[in-house]
Amino acid sequence: MENIAYYNGKISSIEEMMIPMNERSSYFGDGVYDAMFTVEHVPLQLDDHLRRFYRSARKIEIEIPMGFDELRAMVLDFCKKVDSPDQMVYVQATRGVGMRGHAYRFADGKPSLWIWVKPDVLDPMDRDYKCITMEDTRFLHCDIKTLNLLPSVIYTQRAEEKGCDETILHRGDRVTECAHSNVHILKNGKLKTAPCDNLILPGITRAHRIAQCHEMGIPVIEEPFTVEEMMNADEVFFTSCSALCCRITEIDGKPVGGRDPQLIKRIQDAAWKEAMEEVKALSPSVR
């Protein structure tokens, strides 16, 4: 099938799925989500993404109405059913349905579970990316993957209007992350990336690139860095479930990076190798 959607036990195409008006996600963004990409029908870092999904839900006191193993099996089954081997997988849990009222007690019944899988492809690593910067005016719970994404929608719109791929956010001088990815710099052979606090989403892809740098003997510094440091870095790149390691060569119209092409290529090659190993390991589950 072309795509597939699940909502509280109902299954259909994404376009045909109907959601009740009183879903708390539409009134309050009262929910959490996670997303991942597949290669050859295999969702990359599936377990890590699902673990973060349950962790995000716990942080806002939503109990996802399906156990980890059952959800994992359902996701793998959906990835098998969708024709395209390259897909985006989306899971979402909300506090459920109920007449509009802020307190939890207005949600009648149980939390809602949403899943969909549709064709999509990873961002290529063999091209350069352009970004803009904007002040990070989001709330102070950026570590939780909530549905409250209005700032990210606006940041992404501004980037698109300028013919760019992403918006890099900063609070004053301090670079935090991007609208929908984490940003990192290479300087003097070391990887520098913002620490995991409440100002950034602890990206799964970020964690994997860090672990691989450790394995490859590339020193990693998890400390805040400034906009100036970024503009003067040897290389700048962003990561997300769709962007395993995407090199940024222009920020706010100025050229950046380009001074350590070998190191960034090593990191990109390692990222692709890890993805291929995962595809090989999980392939039997999706065939």
Ligand code: PLP
């Ligand atoms: N930061 C933000 C704000 C994001 O929305 C995302 C992904 O959606 C990321 C970082 C990257 O996270 P991951 O690598 O887990 O996809």
